[in-house]
Amino acid sequence: MAEISFPLPDLGEGLIDATVLEWLVAVGDQVERNQPLVEVETTKSSLELPSPQAGKVLRIHGEPGDTINVGEDLIVFEVPDDTAGIVGTVPKEAAPKRRVRLSANLDED
């Protein structure tokens, strides 16, 4: 297994930090891509941050009320080795599905 960190992203307009309001996931949770992770407040607004990827939550940084700088670790995921550091998702081998049937008269061959 490998670790992937999600640092606090630049939330726009040159803001340099954000304050944790409430964590929406806990250590040990399996989260999906785009699942809301945490509610944070900046000097402009409060907002929910969606997860950039699927994975198991290994560590979270900052209690409610703590301020985190842009670029510092916010949450660390544990992911299988074959997805670590890769842009994209490696597909799992799925059983082939079909809707089209073939029909032919091959007698003349």
Place this chain on the structure above:
Amino acid sequence: MENTVVEMSMQKALNRGLDELLTEDPRSMIFGEDVGGLGGVFRITDGLQAKHGSTRVYDTPLAESGILGMSIGLAMAGWHPIPEVQFDGFAYPAINQIVCQLGRMNYRSRGTLPMPVTLRVPSFGGIRAPEMHTESLESLFAHVPGLKVVSPSTPHQAYHLLKKSVLMPDPVMFMEPKSRYWQKGEVDTENPGDLEGSVIAREGRHLTLIAWGAMVARCLQVAELAEEDGISIEVLDLRWLKPIDAAGLAASVSKTKRAVVVHEGPRTAGLGAEVAQLVSESCFGVLKAPVERVTGFDVPYPSGDLEDEYIPNIDRILFGIQRVLEYRRG
């Protein structure tokens, strides 16, 4: 006799092949973006810098034109560079070096400056990646005189074709199907088998499916499904995309009399057109129908959410087969 067959992923097969190349060939050298300390974004060069040192395996700036330019200079000086562009679409900034220098240096120098460069290009789509990470460059590369182009479809092929490519005197565009990196297969390290030209991945009687890279596995699935309908499909893995194995195509299609070529890249001027023409030249007299193409569309590769509609899927390939099966002259 020692059993030399090992099951491993294509990622592992390439990693092992590179490791052995560095050990066996002191003139070989690996460089590219994140290939050193990180071991590559796909882990293809994992552990190689630690083992072989940072003069043999090292990171470059984010400048593909420089990566290729350096490869050309190193090749002139007698090295065997194995550069990586991190993703297919990142080769575009290096096209000038590839077309204007790499491809023609041997010709320009009347054979005094061969270019034994193997450019590793993680290629094609299928991994939900963003733009420029999913391109099919084979028809672009194949059009450039002086280049050889190859795409392995299995771990065994990846291991042996990589070693063969690096030891060749010509520049090779080595297109790795990135969606297949983690699929496992048997690799016989001691017995490469025939690495020239195309290979029949599955024998059949009624129609030849022609594919390369990641589409070979999909075509094998299609052949399996077609068997349920009583249609016997031969799957021809083209492997070498320049030069193309015209004799191999002729041998298969002269037997089955029908052909469908499948590729991920856009349809117009895609490599499928070249394949169809070669088949027409050799098999015109026996063909039961025009060669059908099942391809990507003439649009930029879409976002990951839409890529299953872009890459030829099982049903689109089956439709292509059906069109050929029901074709009647006149």
